[in-house]
Amino acid sequence: MEKYLKYTIYLNLIISVLSAFMAFNLWGVDRNKAYIFVFLAVITLAMFLFRRHYYKKFQERKDNQK
Numbered sequence: 001m002e003k004y005l006k007y008t009i010y011l012n013l014i015i016s017v018l019s020a021f022m023a024f025n026l027w028g029v030d031r032n033k034a035y036i037f038v039f040l041a042v043i044t045l046a047m048f049l050f051r052r053h054y055y056k057k058f059q060e061r062k063d064n065q066k
Contacts, residue, residue, distance in 0.1 A: 009055060012048035016041045 023037035 005055065009048060009051045012044045012051065016044040016048060019044065 019037045019041035023034045023041060026034040026037065
């Protein structure tokens with residue numbers, strides 16, 4: 001289970017990059033959709049940073065208990 005959590009953190013980063021790319025492509029065509037993708041990119045990037053921070057924190061705690 002722990003192995004899968006490590007990869008799902010990076011899934012957020014991939015979604016963030018793809019959302020930013022879509023926002024860039026839609027900026028001149030449909031600005032309302034572009035704003036939605038910008039919002040999604042920011043939220044998923046924040047989720048990536050938050051989850052990565054706590055994953056490292058829990059790993060350090062687990063290593064110190066051994």
